[in-house]
Amino acid sequence: SYVLTQPPSVSVAPGQTARITCGGYNIGTKSVHWYQQKPGQAPVLVVYDDRDRPSGIPERFSGSNSGNTATLTISRVEGGDEADYFCQVWDRIRDHPFGGGTKLTVL
Amino acid sequence: EVQLVQSGAEVKKPGDSLKISCKVSKFNFLNFWIGWVRQMPGKGLEWMGIIYPGDSETTYSPSFQGQVTISADKSITTAYLQWSSLKASDTAIYYCARGTIAVAGGYYFDYWGQGTLVTVSS
Numbered sequence: 001s002y003v004l005t006q007p008p009s010v011s012v013a014p015g016q017t018a019r020i021t022c023g024g025y026n027i028g029t030k031s032v033h034w035y036q037q038k039p040g041q042a043p044v045l046v047v048y049d050d051r052d053r054p055s056g057i058p059e060r061f062s063g064s065n066s067g068n069t070a071t072l073t074i075s076r077v078e079g080g081d082e083a084d085y086f087c088q089v090w091d092r093i094r095d096h097p098f099g100g101g102t103k104l105t106v107l
Numbered sequence: 108e109v110q111l112v113q114s115g116a117e118v119k120k121p122g123d124s125l126k127i128s129c130k131v132s133k134f135n136f137l138n139f140w141i142g143w144v145r146q147m148p149g150k151g152l153e154w155m156g157i158i159y160p161g162d163s164e165t166t167y168s169p170s171f172q173g174q175v176t177i178s179a180d181k182s183i184t185t186a187y188l189q190w191s192s193l194k195a196s197d198t199a200i201y202y203c204a205r206g207t208i209a210v211a212g213g214y215y216f217d218y219w220g221q222g223t224l225v226t227v228s229s
Binding site: 091 | 144169
């Protein structure tokens with residue numbers, strides 16, 4: 001099955017930029033979606049189709065996807081952005097794997 | 108606002124059967140997909156499967172094929188996830204979510220239920 005690789009953790013100071021990567025073979029040919037999950041809460045979609053944002057998601061959240069790596073970028077990080085972030089794609093065998101998740105810590 | 112409201116927490120014994128539900132409102136149940144996602148304690152998200160209530164077309168992740176059954180009742184705009192014989196390893200939070208078709212194929216989940224905690228213990 002298709003494997004998505006995320007770093008277990010990313011740390012960033014408030015006001016700085018956080019970049020969370022999602023690696024997969026030829027992931028640039030797939031649509032990548034990103035979810036934010038805070039402790040005790042259901043996931044929330046923050047980016048879909050590589051770079052689109054649902055209504056209500058701040059412009060500080062952006063996405064890119066090329067080659068073997070997709071990236072979620074969070075600009076001007078705030079304390080409220082501290083959460084787990086998961087990437088997700090659709091694979092040709094009709095599976096929809098999630099990455100293992102990245103814990104974003106705001107220092 | 109779009110809503111997916113899931114049934115309450117369950118405590119079951121190994122070997123028990125179980126059916127949990129996901130009641131949706133404020134969108135056309137027949138025009139979207141409803142998926143299920145598992146989250147084991149302290150772990151990540153796992154895509155289980157998805158159903159199109161309009162015609163009951165269902166797709167399962169290979170990892171969950173044969174382990175669970177996904178269904179839907181159009182008359183009450185509710186989707187279900189069921190087990191015929193639970194195992195301790197089924198202990199997890201289960202989320203339902205609305206699936207929207209992605210540009211390059213497949214689906215993303217744009218609205219989620221609050222989750223149902225299933226505990227299986229003897």
